[in-house]
Amino acid sequence: MDPFATSHFSHKALLLDLKAQVALDFRTTAILLSRIAEVDRRRLYAGEGYSSMHGYCVHELHFSEDAAYRRVTAARTARQFPALLVAVADGRLHLTAVLMLAPHLTSGNADDLVAAATHKSRAEIDALLAQHFPRPDLPEGLQAIPMLASPIPAAAQPASGLPVQLAPARVAATMPDEDNHGGFAASYAPAPQLAPARVDSSAPRAKITPLAPQRFGLQVTLDQETHDLLERARALMGHQNPAGEIASVLKRALELLVGQLEKRKFAATARPGPSRPATSARHIPAAVKRVVRERDGDRCRFIGDSGRRCAARRLLEFDHREPVARGGETTAENLRLVCRAHNQHAAECTFGAAFMERKRAEAHGAGHRGRAQAP
Incomplete structure (x- = not known):
């Protein structure tokens, strides 16, 4: 029977089979990590002609560089904290969760952090780590990125396949290293910051990073028009915001925008008046x-x-x-x-x-x- 055939499944049977395959994948991932950890511990890669476990995974097991880094890092962490393997096998932690927790695990907090991160998404674990390991606020900054006169050469594209950041200007404090809080560093160099005349659709999305309880870091790329609007708003708010803090401008702008959108979509108002008579059966008062x-x-x-x-x-x-x-x-x-x-x-x-x-x-x-x- 073709293992990739799906047309014979009923809706319910397909959902049940998908869950069964995911459970099998969880268990397989945990076993894979245990094998990588042991091969790494025994340094068996050396006898096979490789100088590192990462190289063995890439060239012998044919992982991508990123997949090799993630699995070797997770395997080494699980060797130090074996309970992680059980949590991965049970589906309580995904591989990204292991990598996010890794820099913060100790013999004293491992069980508590694993329990707290159980069945949580990456965003939820970001918030969890910000609560347990708060970081200071980021310094504000408005930085222009130089324009490139010529198209991006192929050689400038990162070998890892990660998207290149393309942007004429950006509002950003230097974001904290991900391996110090909730993230993980790759073994390749970061993508170069390139900026042609147009913002390419492949540019990374804006980034919001939890720093501490009720505190967040923001990194976003702006076009020229948005940059000019921001500067105009800072100037107009000079009396209320003498320091020109971008966060204050952003908060006030969002307050106005959210109020406007809620009024348009939900008829939100502090002083409701009489509703207009319905003009059609589909009109919602x-x-x-x-x-x-x-x-x-x-x-x-x-x-x-x-x-x-x-x-x-x-x-x-x-x-x-x-x-x-x-x-x-x-x-x-x-x-x-x-x-x-x-x-x-x-x-x-x-x-x-x-x-x-x-x-x-x-x-x-x-x-x-x-x-x-x-x-």
Whole structure:
């Protein structure tokens, strides 16, 4: 039987098989780490003609440089703290968690940190480490990156395959070394900071790093227009913010933006007035939006078959439990906040996946035609 065939699975069977394969992968990863650790301890790589365990993993086992570094580092940490292998095998810690915890583990705190990091994402472990090992605030800085007159040469691309940072300007304090807090260093050199005239889409995303309880470091790349807006805002806030602190400007700007967006999306206001009469069956009165938002707590209300409520807080939309097309009313009782994925899922459950796919294709085609006819 083809091990890659999936069409014969029912929905439920596919989910169960996926979980079984993940459990097998957890166990296999833990066993792999134990073997790497022992080969490394015995220095068996030397007899095979390699000067390091990393070299053996790359050239004999055909790992990528990054995968070799991660596994050798995790294996050495697990050799010192064997409980990590059990946690990986059980699926309580992923490999990234082991690498993030590694610089902070001691015989006195290992069990507590492993327990605290169990089943946590990378972002959650970042926050955990910031709580247990707080760091000072970062110094603020606004730094321009020199422009390159010529395209980026191929030789400038990092051998590791990591994206090159491309940006005309950036707001950044020098971010702390990741291997000192929640991260891990690679065995290759960092990517060069390159800046052509246009911001390339391959540039890394902005970075927010937990530093201490309720304190975060921010690194972000700006285009010229955003940079000029920032400088203008700092100038206009000169009396309230004599030091020109970027964090103060950012906080005030976000307060204004969030208030504006909440008013537009949820009709949020400190002084609600009478709602306008409905102009169509799909129109949602402002008062109803406010009630639904307050009840659902700015979070997707969809609950899966397992009883788990979706945690999404982005791309939220108002969804009619009983569709308007079937006589559903625009009331707080018939409305809920759901993320876009679960809005589409609910529509497919009601009208059928084929029907909704056809409707989406028609809407997509109409959008293309409209853009083509625009002057």
